[in-house]
Amino acid sequence: MDTMKALTVFGPGDARITEVPAPHPHGDMVKIKVVRTGVCATDQAIYTGNCSFVRSGEIVYPVRMGHEYSGIVYEVGENVKSFSPGDRVYTDNGVSCGKCRPCLEGRYGDCLAPRSVGTVNCWDGCYAEYMYMPERHVYRIPDSLGFEEAALIEPASISLDAFFGISDGKGETAVIIGTGAIGMACAWIAKYLGYGKVAVVGRSPKKLDVALRIGADTVINSRECDVVESIKGMTDGRGAAHIIESSGDGTALVNAIRSAAKDGRVSMLGFYEKDLDGIPVDQIVLNRITMRGGAGRFGNPSKVAEIMSKNTVPLTPVITHRIKFEDCLDIFKNEKAYHDSKIKAMVCFD
């Protein structure tokens, strides 16, 4: 039997790269040779076990994690029509059942029995030499994009949820709290959509520098000043029309609510990993603030790929680290050593 190397998390703090059976495509399945895998904060949470989905039983060890990747079609099943070996591809981060009514109607995002790649109800993830996906979830990488950009499509497709229903930023102010890849991609999308002023809030000067390189107009270092005051100061006291909280920190969410303008919108894209107390709900009521969560949705990745190929500002400066697959456990084991400088680490299979 063919085998391949794959990373499995057997329990909190216990992950190893081992030989596992390699997939053999049949029917509508596509076997993809992985080229790049992006390291996500969710992967770190699964590795440590400090993860709400582990506590709720929705993620069960052993986990073959990893959900951000790009690769090359290696082999296809007999019913695959649109892809052949050698095609450069990215995929959805979820796999629909293909059998329920929404699936039969082609509404894969509404599947009644979905599985998530590398996370909840786990479909084997992409810290592996090969991935195995149904054709309906596979997409061709636009010619102008490289494998690293393509591996950023998944996190940016989460970011796109903050702009659901917004096709034009109308020159308004957007403030993004958090300097992870999702926050960065929010700043990058906001500028593309025509927001007038885009500000990014963070603590690491290195990461805030990257924010300026991917299109932010200004940055706020929350270690050096009061975030709410700075945002009010920047908007003549009105507050920002759109605040995107991507850090998953409770205090940051409070700041977001306090610095939103009347009729403003607060988007929440990070997982908080716990229930929160101390949310200023009356501010939400008084200022008619719309609160909206987002974790990506079916259809976002191809929209992001389109933005990526049209946007003259590349998102790739968010890639701060590159590491070989054989060595990638170091990122999880020594997270603290990376924390101040890492935005997105890419695991390289070539």
Ligand SMILES: [Zn+2]
């Ligand atoms: Zn992720």
Ligand SMILES: [Zn+2]
């Ligand atoms: Zn289904």
